[in-house]
Amino acid sequence: MYHGKYESKHLQARPRRRSSRKAGTLLLSLLLVITLALGGTAAYLITRTDPVLNSFQPSQVDCKVKEDFDGTTKSNVNVINTGDTKAYIRVKLVTYRVNGEGQHIGGTATIPGFTPGVNWVEFNGYYYYTLPVAPGEQPGAALINRIVLTGSYNDADGGKQVIEVMAEAIQSGPAQAVGSSWGVTISEGSVTAYTTT
Structure with a gap:
Protein backbone atom coordinates (compact mmCIF):
# COMPACT_ATOMS: atom_id res chain seq x y z
CA MET A 1 0.00 0.00 0.00
CA GLN A 57 5.53 80.45 49.33
CA PRO A 58 2.21 82.19 49.97
CA SER A 59 2.00 85.94 49.53
CA GLN A 60 2.16 88.22 52.54
CA VAL A 61 -0.36 91.05 52.75
CA ASP A 62 0.30 93.63 55.43
CA CYS A 63 0.49 97.38 55.94
CA LYS A 64 1.72 100.04 58.35
CA VAL A 65 0.40 103.51 59.16
CA LYS A 66 2.78 106.41 58.59
CA GLU A 67 1.97 109.81 60.12
CA ASP A 68 3.47 112.88 61.73
CA PHE A 69 2.02 113.97 65.10
CA ASP A 70 3.19 116.88 67.25
CA GLY A 71 0.73 116.38 70.14
CA THR A 72 -2.13 118.42 68.64
CA THR A 73 -1.84 118.05 64.85
CA LYS A 74 -1.74 114.91 62.70
CA SER A 75 -0.25 115.40 59.26
CA ASN A 76 0.89 113.35 56.26
CA VAL A 77 -1.31 110.40 57.31
CA ASN A 78 -0.66 107.57 54.85
CA VAL A 79 -0.25 103.77 54.75
CA ILE A 80 2.73 101.73 53.49
CA ASN A 81 2.18 98.34 51.84
CA THR A 82 4.64 96.18 53.82
CA GLY A 83 3.55 92.96 52.08
CA ASP A 84 4.97 91.32 48.97
CA THR A 85 2.01 91.69 46.59
CA LYS A 86 -0.10 94.54 45.22
CA ALA A 87 -2.84 95.44 47.69
CA TYR A 88 -5.82 97.68 48.24
CA ILE A 89 -5.74 99.71 51.43
CA ARG A 90 -8.53 101.00 53.64
CA VAL A 91 -8.45 103.10 56.79
CA LYS A 92 -10.85 103.53 59.69
CA LEU A 93 -10.49 106.62 61.88
CA VAL A 94 -11.51 106.13 65.51
CA THR A 95 -11.72 109.05 67.93
CA TYR A 96 -12.28 109.25 71.68
CA ARG A 97 -11.24 111.26 74.74
CA VAL A 98 -8.47 110.54 77.21
CA ASN A 99 -7.48 112.13 80.50
CA GLY A 100 -4.02 113.41 81.41
CA GLU A 101 -2.79 109.83 82.06
CA GLY A 102 -3.99 108.62 78.63
CA GLN A 103 -6.94 106.63 80.01
CA HIS A 104 -10.20 106.47 78.06
CA ILE A 105 -12.92 108.64 79.53
CA GLY A 106 -16.52 109.46 78.66
CA GLY A 107 -17.73 112.20 76.38
CA THR A 108 -18.09 112.37 72.67
CA ALA A 109 -15.37 113.26 70.21
CA THR A 110 -15.89 114.08 66.57
CA ILE A 111 -13.29 113.80 63.84
CA PRO A 112 -12.64 117.30 62.50
CA GLY A 113 -13.54 117.81 58.84
CA PHE A 114 -10.85 117.19 56.25
CA THR A 115 -10.61 116.56 52.53
CA PRO A 116 -9.25 113.09 51.69
CA GLY A 117 -6.30 112.98 49.29
CA VAL A 118 -6.62 112.15 45.59
CA ASN A 119 -8.03 108.62 44.93
CA TRP A 120 -9.17 108.23 48.56
CA VAL A 121 -12.92 107.58 48.81
CA GLU A 122 -15.06 107.35 51.97
CA PHE A 123 -17.60 104.50 51.97
CA ASN A 124 -19.54 103.19 55.00
CA GLY A 125 -17.14 104.64 57.57
CA TYR A 126 -13.91 103.53 55.83
CA TYR A 127 -11.56 105.46 53.58
CA TYR A 128 -10.44 103.36 50.60
CA TYR A 129 -7.49 104.07 48.34
CA THR A 130 -8.92 103.11 44.96
CA LEU A 131 -5.69 102.09 43.21
CA PRO A 132 -3.61 99.00 43.99
CA VAL A 133 -0.47 99.83 45.99
CA ALA A 134 2.75 98.02 45.07
CA PRO A 135 4.85 96.27 47.74
CA GLY A 136 7.01 98.73 49.69
CA GLU A 137 5.04 101.68 48.34
CA GLN A 138 2.33 103.97 49.69
CA PRO A 139 -0.61 105.73 48.04
CA GLY A 140 0.41 108.64 45.84
CA ALA A 141 -1.51 111.08 48.07
CA ALA A 142 -1.82 111.09 51.84
CA LEU A 143 -5.27 110.36 53.27
CA ILE A 144 -4.99 113.39 55.58
CA ASN A 145 -2.66 116.29 54.85
CA ARG A 146 -3.31 118.04 58.17
CA ILE A 147 -5.89 117.73 60.95
CA VAL A 148 -5.96 119.51 64.32
CA LEU A 149 -7.24 117.56 67.34
CA THR A 150 -9.13 119.13 70.23
CA GLY A 151 -6.51 119.77 72.90
CA SER A 152 -8.99 120.13 75.78
CA TYR A 153 -12.75 119.97 76.16
CA ASN A 154 -14.51 122.56 78.31
CA ASP A 155 -17.45 120.34 79.33
CA ALA A 156 -17.99 118.15 82.40
CA ASP A 157 -16.16 115.19 80.85
CA GLY A 158 -13.04 117.17 79.96
CA GLY A 159 -10.01 115.43 78.55
CA LYS A 160 -8.40 115.73 75.14
CA GLN A 161 -9.03 114.10 71.77
CA VAL A 162 -7.24 111.07 70.35
CA ILE A 163 -7.63 109.86 66.76
CA GLU A 164 -6.43 106.35 65.99
CA VAL A 165 -5.68 105.47 62.37
CA MET A 166 -6.44 101.78 61.77
CA ALA A 167 -5.36 100.43 58.39
CA GLU A 168 -6.04 97.17 56.58
CA ALA A 169 -4.67 95.73 53.34
CA ILE A 170 -5.99 93.02 51.04
CA GLN A 171 -4.52 91.59 47.84
CA SER A 172 -5.81 93.52 44.86
CA GLY A 173 -6.75 90.49 42.78
CA PRO A 174 -8.97 88.74 42.15
CA ALA A 175 -11.82 91.22 42.60
CA GLN A 176 -13.89 88.49 44.27
CA ALA A 177 -11.37 88.36 47.15
CA VAL A 178 -11.92 92.04 47.90
CA GLY A 179 -15.67 91.71 47.44
CA SER A 180 -16.13 88.70 49.69
CA SER A 181 -13.79 89.98 52.42
CA TRP A 182 -14.60 93.70 52.49
CA GLY A 183 -18.02 93.69 50.81
CA VAL A 184 -17.04 96.33 48.26
CA THR A 185 -16.09 96.67 44.62
CA ILE A 186 -13.15 99.03 44.09
CA SER A 187 -12.37 100.81 40.86
CA GLU A 188 -10.32 103.93 40.24
CA GLY A 189 -12.04 106.80 42.05
CA SER A 190 -15.03 104.69 43.11
CA VAL A 191 -16.10 102.27 45.84
CA THR A 192 -19.47 100.53 45.70
CA ALA A 193 -21.19 97.71 47.55
CA TYR A 194 -20.15 94.28 46.26
CA THR A 195 -22.79 92.26 44.49
CA THR A 196 -22.44 88.78 43.04
CA THR A 197 -23.83 88.27 39.57
Missing part, protein backbone atom coordinates in the same frame (compact mmCIF):
# COMPACT_ATOMS: atom_id res chain seq x y z
CA TYR A 2 1.25 3.43 -0.91
CA HIS A 3 1.03 6.23 1.64
CA GLY A 4 3.25 8.80 0.00
CA LYS A 5 0.79 11.61 -0.26
CA TYR A 6 -0.46 11.16 3.26
CA GLU A 7 3.02 11.02 4.71
CA SER A 8 4.15 14.12 2.87
CA LYS A 9 1.12 16.11 4.13
CA HIS A 10 1.60 14.78 7.63
CA LEU A 11 5.29 15.60 7.63
CA GLN A 12 4.69 19.15 6.39
CA ALA A 13 2.17 19.96 9.15
CA ARG A 14 4.56 19.10 11.97
CA PRO A 15 7.29 21.59 11.08
CA ARG A 16 4.71 24.37 10.95
CA ARG A 17 3.56 23.58 14.45
CA ARG A 18 7.11 23.64 15.66
CA SER A 19 7.67 26.92 13.85
CA SER A 20 4.61 28.56 15.45
CA ARG A 21 5.67 27.22 18.86
CA LYS A 22 9.12 28.69 18.37
CA ALA A 23 7.62 32.03 17.31
CA GLY A 24 5.30 32.06 20.36
CA THR A 25 8.17 31.19 22.69
CA LEU A 26 10.34 33.87 21.09
CA LEU A 27 7.55 36.47 21.42
CA LEU A 28 6.93 35.52 25.06
CA SER A 29 10.65 35.75 25.81
CA LEU A 30 10.86 39.15 24.13
CA LEU A 31 7.89 40.48 26.16
CA LEU A 32 9.47 39.16 29.36
CA VAL A 33 12.78 40.91 28.58
CA ILE A 34 11.01 44.22 27.81
CA THR A 35 8.92 43.99 30.99
CA LEU A 36 12.00 43.30 33.11
CA ALA A 37 13.89 46.17 31.46
CA LEU A 38 11.06 48.66 32.02
CA GLY A 39 10.47 47.48 35.58
CA GLY A 40 14.17 47.68 36.38
CA THR A 41 14.43 51.18 34.89
CA ALA A 42 11.41 52.39 36.86
CA ALA A 43 12.77 50.88 40.07
CA TYR A 44 16.14 52.51 39.46
CA LEU A 45 14.57 55.93 38.83
CA ILE A 46 12.40 55.70 41.93
CA THR A 47 15.30 54.78 44.20
CA ARG A 48 17.96 56.97 42.55
CA THR A 49 16.09 60.19 41.71
CA ASP A 50 16.45 63.02 44.22
CA PRO A 51 13.14 64.33 45.56
CA VAL A 52 11.93 67.67 44.19
CA LEU A 53 10.96 70.06 46.96
CA ASN A 54 7.94 72.31 46.46
CA SER A 55 9.21 75.85 46.96
CA PHE A 56 5.77 77.52 46.93
